Amino acid sequence: MARVFNFSAGPSALPLPVLRQVGDELADWQGRGMSVMEISHRSPEFSEVAGRAETDLRDLLKIPDNYRVLFVQGGATTQFSAVPMNLSTPEQRVDYALTGSWGKKAHKEAARFSDAVIVADAAGSGYTDIPPFDSWTVSTEAAYLHYTPNETIGGVEYPFIPEVGDVPLVIDASSTILSRPLDVSRFGVIYAGAQKNIGPAGLTVVIIRDDLLGHARDGTPTMLDYKVQADSGSMSNTPPTFAWYVAGLVFQWLKSQGGLEVVAKTNKRKKDKLYSCIDASDFYSNPVDPASRSWMNVPFTLANPELDPVFLKTAAEAGLSNLKGHRSVGGMRASMYNAMPEEGVDALIAVMRDFEKIHG
């Protein structure tokens, strides 16, 4: 098998040891003569898988006891609706910071359910920086403050956590969760689609402070009610069992790496190398304010965009896949989630340097 270095923004690369284990035990899991996909979510065997995944995630993120962990369906986009339905009334003010495509989508959906106020908007910079917090117009009356700590498309990332007193912070952590330690106690709700740093698409992790449960408004679909999910251990109906199992293997793999402190060091080295390569050259550029650059998603452009297809072809021939930039940004994008080994980034940098020598 010739594995490539896969820079996909999501669904994205999974750790090879995890994929190998999943493949090996696909049709005969734990010697039981059946796949983990073929057993009841209520069986003792699956309960153990589910429970261990939660325990390992709690260990990795040091999740305090007064937080519940939900394993649900629908992606972060479904959370765009679930958050206002669970945490606010239709009349209540809810605050949103807009720093890219995903934050804008979250706000647009929330505006259907509450008085969703834009308290910061990076439109002025073309969404290439994070507006300093002292420019935000937050309210202490808001039911919550929502932001997107890492914007997958723009490649911008918050260098700070907003300070808003008792207003719960709610974040879409899809593309940054588990990339480094996180002080969970600072947040009311942390939600993340699995398909970047957790596991296969089709699973969403929600970490919620327990005082925020039990406030879903009338008209909230039962499956979107956080309390229903918390009270049932995310088994109010059949959960995405296979994705949950793979996520559990990813959590074990992260622990085997030494936990998030070690993972963070690797991720920091990876992004420092790549940004240094870009900044050292007039041939490559990244538009993002250096203080707000993403660790996970690095968009970059060539001085001559006509060379984009040539670059992508050259990279593909070197075993580097899915580097094409998002259609709204153009150029290239290297997504370097936890499963991207440092050698993959080294290989990318080598290709970039060679390419510049020839075409620069």
Add this chain to the structure above:
Amino acid sequence: MARVFNFSAGPSALPLPVLRQVGDELADWQGRGMSVMEISHRSPEFSEVAGRAETDLRDLLKIPDNYRVLFVQGGATTQFSAVPMNLSTPEQRVDYALTGSWGKKAHKEAARFSDAVIVADAAGSGYTDIPPFDSWTVSTEAAYLHYTPNETIGGVEYPFIPEVGDVPLVIDASSTILSRPLDVSRFGVIYAGAQKNIGPAGLTVVIIRDDLLGHARDGTPTMLDYKVQADSGSMSNTPPTFAWYVAGLVFQWLKSQGGLEVVAKTNKRKKDKLYSCIDASDFYSNPVDPASRSWMNVPFTLANPELDPVFLKTAAEAGLSNLKGHRSVGGMRASMYNAMPEEGVDALIAVMRDFEKIHG
């Protein structure tokens, strides 16, 4: 590998050739050096997987062109909310037939969103029959009529399709879809959780007549709006790509079996054999009206329930797994979806006969 015969009600057995293929190509799909889990849902490669799955499902069920097929998340239970939110106003009457646990749950959720009227209720028989249609109190004013053609827990199945003129029929087909041909044109909406006859848990198939799109009420979460899903090819956000891919392989396997006419013949033989075995004995019994017995889920009890654990142990030793009945019914339940080979049913019957000889 010693595969067992797995009678789980869901998540349930998948076809072994499908599991083998999934396992073989888990870390290196189509020689691309990555897993199908690791590629963008918007890539040409995944679009082909998604499109072929839909085409094959359309072939299998002969779905007319004026129906859309959605591949969504959340399970049938999420559809319990989505159906009234998409098809009715809060004031409008919606009709529900209650023939078991799932129909009751669907009605309970709909009553949160509309004037949900119970037009038939099998409570009188303890949910062991389907009330004859001439006893139903349906209304031509209802926005739709909902029923559950097969009740997984009770093991009852409709021997007829209700005739209600222009009122759209909406069915939760989770545990009967693809077990035999179905005249899709008789229905407004057919929805089904994947984890019985389609694929892994975490995928829900919705087949909807196109005139029923575009009527979602205010306050419907965008991801639950059928029109949004239809307009985006179920890719409004990241879909459960792995489950979709496995479902596609199951559809191909069903076609390779000869399609649903052939599958139906096998399923009929399987259930006829098992019910004959039960009915020929005073030791085993099934409580369901013979006219309304499920093809897929066969609950049965022993004359002496104290022998239940002995029976389950004996069956497990013979390689027959997950025969324990639902906690609300007791006894045993044999779920025999498409992936259960006829030899599995033969093996169960052999165990039952031997067990009766010893303990009867």
